[in-house]
Amino acid sequence: MSKTNVTRRGVLKTGAVAGAGLALPTYLSAASHGGYTNAPTGDTVTLGFNVPQTGPYAEEGLDELRAFELAVQHLNGEGDGGMLNTFSSKALNGAGILGKKVNFVTGDTQTKSDAARASAKSMIEKDGAIMISGGSSSGVAVAVQGLCQEAGIIFMAGLTHSNDTTGKDKKANGFRHFFNAYMSAAALAPVLNKLYGSDRRAYHLTADYTWGWTQQESIQAATEAMGWETVNNVLTPLASTDFSSYIAPVLNSGADVLVLNHYGGNMVNSLTNAVQFGLREKQVNGKNFEIVVPLYSELMAKGAGQNIKGIVGSQNWDWKLENQMGSRYIGTNAFVKSFGEKYGFPPSQAAQTCYAQTLLYADAVTRAGSFNPCAVAEALEGFEFDGLGNGPTLYRADDHQCFKDVLVVRGAENPGNEFELVEIVEATPVEQVTYAPDHPMFAGGALGTCNPGA
Amino acid sequence: MDAFLLQTLNGLDKGSAYALIALGLTLIFGTLGVVNFAHGALFMIGAFCSVTLQRILNLSYETVDPSKTDFLGNPLKVKTPYVESWFGPETGGAIIEWSVPLAIIFAIPVMLAIGFSMERGLIKHFYKRPHADQILVTFGLAIVLQEIIKYYYGANPIQTPAPEALSGVAQLAEGIVYPVWRIVYFFFAIAIIGAVFAFLQFTTFGMVVRAGMADRETVGLLGIDIDKRFTLMFGLAASVAGLAGVMYGPINAPNYHMGMDFLVLSFVVVVVGGMGSLPGAVLAGFLLGILESFASMKEVITLIPGINQIIIYLVAIVILLTRPRGLMGRKGVME
Numbered sequence: 001m002s003k004t005n006v007t008r009r010g011v012l013k014t015g016a017v018a019g020a021g022l023a024l025p026t027y028l029s030a031a032s033h034g035g036y037t038n039a040p041t042g043d044t045v046t047l048g049f050n051v052p053q054t055g056p057y058a059e060e061g062l063d064e065l066r067a068f069e070l071a072v073q074h075l076n077g078e079g080d081g082g083m084l085n086t087f088s089s090k091a092l093n094g095a096g097i098l099g100k101k102v103n104f105v106t107g108d109t110q111t112k113s114d115a116a117r118a119s120a121k122s123m124i125e126k127d128g129a130i131m132i133s134g135g136s137s138s139g140v141a142v143a144v145q146g147l148c149q150e151a152g153i154i155f156m157a158g159l160t161h162s163n164d165t166t167g168k169d170k171k172a173n174g175f176r177h178f179f180n181a182y183m184s185a186a187a188l189a190p191v192l193n194k195l196y197g198s199d200r201r202a203y204h205l206t207a208d209y210t211w212g213w214t215q216q217e218s219i220q221a222a223t224e225a226m227g228w229e230t231v232n233n234v235l236t237p238l239a240s241t242d243f244s245s246y247i248a249p250v251l252n253s254g255a256d257v258l259v260l261n262h263y264g265g266n267m268v269n270s271l272t273n274a275v276q277f278g279l280r281e282k283q284v285n286g287k288n289f290e291i292v293v294p295l296y297s298e299l300m301a302k303g304a305g306q307n308i309k310g311i312v313g314s315q316n317w318d319w320k321l322e323n324q325m326g327s328r329y330i331g332t333n334a335f336v337k338s339f340g341e342k343y344g345f346p347p348s349q350a351a352q353t354c355y356a357q358t359l360l361y362a363d364a365v366t367r368a369g370s371f372n373p374c375a376v377a378e379a380l381e382g383f384e385f386d387g388l389g390n391g392p393t394l395y396r397a398d399d400h401q402c403f404k405d406v407l408v409v410r411g412a413e414n415p416g417n418e419f420e421l422v423e424i425v426e427a428t429p430v431e432q433v434t435y436a437p438d439h440p441m442f443a444g445g446a447l448g449t450c451n452p453g454a
Numbered sequence: 455m456d457a458f459l460l461q462t463l464n465g466l467d468k469g470s471a472y473a474l475i476a477l478g479l480t481l482i483f484g485t486l487g488v489v490n491f492a493h494g495a496l497f498m499i500g501a502f503c504s505v506t507l508q509r510i511l512n513l514s515y516e517t518v519d520p521s522k523t524d525f526l527g528n529p530l531k532v533k534t535p536y537v538e539s540w541f542g543p544e545t546g547g548a549i550i551e552w553s554v555p556l557a558i559i560f561a562i563p564v565m566l567a568i569g570f571s572m573e574r575g576l577i578k579h580f581y582k583r584p585h586a587d588q589i590l591v592t593f594g595l596a597i598v599l600q601e602i603i604k605y606y607y608g609a610n611p612i613q614t615p616a617p618e619a620l621s622g623v624a625q626l627a628e629g630i631v632y633p634v635w636r637i638v639y640f641f642f643a644i645a646i647i648g649a650v651f652a653f654l655q656f657t658t659f660g661m662v663v664r665a666g667m668a669d670r671e672t673v674g675l676l677g678i679d680i681d682k683r684f685t686l687m688f689g690l691a692a693s694v695a696g697l698a699g700v701m702y703g704p705i706n707a708p709n710y711h712m713g714m715d716f717l718v719l720s721f722v723v724v725v726v727g728g729m730g731s732l733p734g735a736v737l738a739g740f741l742l743g744i745l746e747s748f749a750s751m752k753e754v755i756t757l758i759p760g761i762n763q764i765i766i767y768l769v770a771i772v773i774l775l776t777r778p779r780g781l782m783g784r785k786g787v788m789e
Contacts, residue, residue, distance in 0.1 A: 055711075058609030234752050237763045241706055241715045242468060244636070245750035248460040252629060268611045269706050276633040276705070278623035303707060305613035319525065340526045419525050 036372045037152040037453030038128045045100040045371065047072070047358070048107065048129030050120050050144060051158065055111040057136035057264050059299050060350045064134050064158055065106060066343055067351035071358035074338070075102045082338035086331040086387035087359060091366040098365060109135055113143035120144045124151050130371050131156060133357050136264075136350060138162030138211040145174035152453015154373045156357035159350040161263075161295050163214035166401035167442035172450040173373055175380055175400045177360065177393075178353045179433070181211070182441055184294045184314040185218035187406035187428035189226055195312065196257065196290050198227035203255035205246050205270060207262050208235040215261045218441060219294050223259075231255040236266070243270040247277050256284040259292045267293060268303040275307040296409050298348045301421040308411035308421065315407040316353060317389055318424055319346035325427045328405075331389040346419050356388045360395070374450040392430070398437035399447065406433050456630055461747040463626075467636045469743025470643035474698035475716055476723040476735035477647060478691035484667045484730035485684045488577055489585050491592040494717030495599040496692045499568060500699025501708035502603055503561035504614045508553040511537050552617045557700045562693055569692025573685050596713060604710040611707035621704075635704050642701050646694060647736055653690075654732070663687055667730070722770045728783020738781055742766050 040046075049068045052061035073079045077094030084092055096102050105127040107119030116135065123129040132148055133156040135141045141160035148155035149171040157165060157176040161184070166176050192200075202223060206216040212235070220230050231253055236246055247270070250258055258279060262270045274280075274291055282289035296313030322332035335355060339347040347355070364379035365371055381397035393404040409422040435442070475497050482490045514533035522530035538546030549556070576595065580588045615621065616635040623631040654660035666673045666680040673680050699708070706712070723742055727734030748754060749765035761768075773780060 054604075054609075058604070062609070232752055234750075234755070239715070241712065244467070244705075245461060245464050245747040248464050248747075249457055249751060251460065251631065252456050265611060265709060265711075272613075272707060273705075276621075276623075276635065278631055278633070281622075299610055303611040303613070303709075305707070306615065307613075337526065346525045416522070417524055417530060 035452060035454075036374070038124065038130045040100055040128075040130060040371055043100055044103050045097055046127055046129050047102060047104045047361075048120065048123035048127065048132045049104055049134045049354075050107040050109050050116060050123065050132055051134040051354075052111045052136050052140075053106070053108040055109075057111045060136040060159060060264075060297070060348065061109070061134070063299065063348045063351045064136065064354040067339070067347060067355040068104060068106075068134070068358060070338060070342060071355045072102045072104050075358070075362050079342070080338055081334075083331045083335050083355065083359060083388050086334050087363070088386040089363045089367070091363050092359070097362045098369070098371070102362070105129060109137070109140050109144075111137050111140060113139050116140040116144050117147050120147050121151075124148075124153055129153070131361050133361070134158040134354060135160060138165055139209055141165050141176075142169045142210065145169065145171050149173045149448070149451055152373055152451045154361060154376050156361050158354050158357065159297075160211075161215070162211040163218065163441050164210050164445075166399045167214070168444035170399050170442075170445050170447050172377060172400075172447045175357070175360075175377075175395065177357050177395075177402045179314075179316045179404070179406050180401065181215040181218040181294070182435055182439070183406050183433040184215070185222035186433040186435075187314050187408050187426075188219065188292070188294060188312070189222035190428075190432075191312065191408045191426055192223065192228075192292065193226045196287075200228045200257050200287075200290075201231045201255045201285065202228050202257040202259050202292075203231045203250050203253055204233040204259045204261060205243065206233055206235050207238055207266055209238055211263065212238075212261050214441065215294055216259075219259055219261065219292075221441075228257070236262070236270070238266065240266065241269055243273040244277070246270070247273045247279070250274075250279065251277060251282075254284065256287050257290045257292060259294065261294060263295055263297075264300060265303070267300050271304050271307050271311065280310075296422060297350065298346075298419075298421055299350070301411060304411075309413050311411045312425065313409055315349050315409050315422070317349045318407055318409065318422065319352075320420070320424065321389065321407070321427070324424050328391045329389055329427075331387045335389055352389055356390075359388065360385070372452055374452050377450045391427075394430075396437070399442065403430050403434050405430050457751065459627075459630060460632070461751060462744060463632055463636075465744025465747035466740060467640050467743070468746060469740035470640050471698055471702055471716065471739075472720055472723045472743050473736045473739025474643050474646060475695055475720040476727065476739050477650060477732060478695045479720055480724050480727065480730055480732055480735040481650075481691040481694075482688055483724070484732070485663060485687045486573075486577070486581065488580065489588050489592070490577070491589050491717065492572065492596040492599065493592075493691075493695055494713030494715075494720065495596040496565065496568070496695040496713070497699040497702075497716055498600060498603065498708070498710065498713030500561055500565060500696030501614070501703045501712060502607060502699075503564050503696060504554050504557035504700045504703045505607060505612050505708055507557040507560045508550070508614055511535065511550045511553050511556075513537075515539070554614050554616060554700065554703055557614075557703075558697060561696045561700045565693040565696030566689040568696075569689035570685060572692070573688040577688070578681075578685075596717070600710045600713060607710065609710060611709040613707045614703035616704035639701050639705060643698070646697060650690070650694060651732065659683065659686075719766060722766050724780075726770055726773050726780055728780030730784060731780065731782040734780055734782030741781075742769060745769060 051064045074082045074084050105123050109116035120132050131154045135158040138160045141157045145155045155174040163181050206212040260270050279289050293313040296315050301308045319336045321329040364376045368375035368379040380395050383395045386392045390404040406428045408426045410425050412423045479493045512535050514535045516531045518529045519532045520529045524530050620634050624634050723738045727738030749762045
């Protein structure tokens with residue numbers, strides 16, 4: 001008869017060892033996937049697209065959503081692949097991201113910072129989004145970027161043009177593909193000099209929020225450097241709809257150029273009002289009165305109708321770029337074909353930047369071999385790429401800003417078809433719009449360190 | 455001096471829109487006792503009547519032009535409006551060009567129908583409910599209406615330009631020019647306001663309505679169906695707001711949100727003018743329009759920063775503190 005020595009101490013010891021043994025795989029597993037927020041565990045990964053679906057920029061938000069949907073299709077191997085075929089990095093193969101099928105959730109920013117933060121928070125906490133992208137306002141971008149930094153999520157900004165997004169409000173977890181106000185001014189100034197001369201008196205109307213301020217500061221500095229005088233700068237409330245009381249004083253101010261630092265509905269209304277007051281036909285100081293809109297978009301041009309004809313501005317990208325400016329902008333036609341065949345019209349610059357951002361994120365994850373935001377950030381920093389429609393581009397490590405050529409455009413006088421609302425005047429080379437990371441217009445903030453979150 | 459005159463003109467022109475919307479608002483409040491937060495939406499729908507007529511007149515047939523290509527490289531489809539093929543390019547083109555003035559005729563029956571169905575279908579159920587309930591339901595209705603418009607017309611503004619003959623600027627004096635259409639808008643507003651006052655003052659119908667506004671119960675006891683007349687007044691107020699919207703299109707391109715932009719300002723106008731007072735609404739509309747214009751001048755903003763954003767509300771606070779019934783309000787009404 002055998003005797004088993006089962007003692008209380010023995011049971012406790014065995015239990016402790018067994019418990020530790022059972023817990024070990026969980027711990028190791030947590031270490032391999034965890035250590036960062038929303039580490040994907042199944043065979044899918046969720047991206048969060050936070051765009052204005054209501055409010056004044058809703059039309060741009062819808063176009064961004066179309067681009068996101070297309071990018072996800074291409075990442076999952078559906079459709080014709082779009083710019084995956086032209087992208088210089090060949091890490092992506094149409095099998096999702098790191099073998100995981102890409103899903104997405106959407107949120108409505110309403111073009112309001114608090115609503116945008118709430119929807120981003122919901123997508124991160126409830127839907128498990130590993131990356132947030134989109135947006136059509138700098139105020140919103142700065143707010144959501146801050147939230148993503150705190151949550152340990154990568155933020156791939158959509159349409160945001162304020163210097164502050166990658167200037168004083170830059171964050172280690174945030175990345176911007178779109179150009180900025182400084183770049184617009186640097187590209188525009190020489191063209192304005194060529195078109196209108198160096199002896200000009202400019203009157204500025206400026207949207208009273210972060211984007212408007214930095215846009216005005218940039219274009220004033222660039223035009224004054226070439227000899228223009230700034231007569232006045234009037235801040236207009238973002239909620240303004242009728243700008244006539246701001247336009248009327250321009251008539252007898254002695255100014256011969258009106259610079260509208262407005263975007264979206266503001267720009268459509270202020271430009272319409274300026275044209276109503278006869279500024280396009282006016283002669284001042286022996287010169288034709290001119291109107292300049294530093295930041296352009298096709299959707300705004302559509303809203304402004306006939307009023308936009310001949311008005312000069314700048315863009316991040318245009319769907320005619322590759323056809324008109326050559327193969328340096330390869331990727332443009334591939335994207336236009338994919339988008340045009342799916343939706344029946346060419347994509348806007350907002351769509352292009354969101355599509356590019358999604359591909360860039362997926363590519364960085366693949367190259368890093370991890371969804372860990374810090375690994376992704378490291379893969380994006382200093383990344384040089386081509387084939388996404390903008391020509392050779394650098395994601396600068398110092399401020400997470402993309403550096404690429406900038407387009408100077410003008411409202412088309414005789415559009416060939418309903419989509420040719422703007423004509424490309426010049427593609428300004430990247431060297432001309434590049435600035436030092438410590439440029440005073442971008443001073444006051446620090447990237448900080450990457451936050452992987454949980 | 456030039457700047458002073460320009461801003462006065464500008465104020466009158468801004469005030470025209472405020473006065474027209476506030477007139478309808480106060481008419482509804484004075485007759486039905488309803489605080490209608492959907493009134494801005496009626497202004498917006500009026501503007502979209504103009505957009506709709508423009509689209510109807512631009513209905514086209516397509517022909518393929520093989521010599522040109524579209525953005526995908528396919529043969530270009532050229533659109534020709536039916537109106538142009540029926541009446542010839544010149545007459546057809548002129549009809550399309552004059553779509554905004556033509557939309558006035560189009561908008562009146564549409565706005566009357568919308569006004570009647572709003573009043574009969576929804577608002578009449580809230581007559582005896584507290585003002586807070588009325589505000590909630592009409593505000594909800596405004597959101598529904600604007601989302602419907604956004605669904606069908608998109609979120610982007612849609613230009614409805616004035617006819618060529620009424621575009622451009624008019625030389626008013628040496629060095630003073632002003633947009634022709636804004637002058638047209640001002641006189642149009644004066645005409646509409648005059649017509650509404652004449653209707654209420656010089657017709658039997660108007661007399662009964664005025665009597666009903668003063669003492670609804672007594673008029674009812676005299677055997678007059680005042681409710682039916684008030685429903686017609688709701689339709690009239692909707693039409694006034696709609697026409698204000700139609701004519702506003704060439705000033706600022708219609709978008710689905712424009713009603714909300716005007717709503718709060720118009721309520722302030724009604725409160726300043728005196729709830730239920732028609733002359734008060736008109737007077738306050740022009741007054742606040744002019745004040746808003748002057749507050750936007752650089753000299754004024756430099757002196758008092760931010761005044762352009764708060765002037766209307768500042769005036770409202772001062773009026774409410776010193777004269778709670780508003781400039782021309784009746785004693786005891788919303789005081």
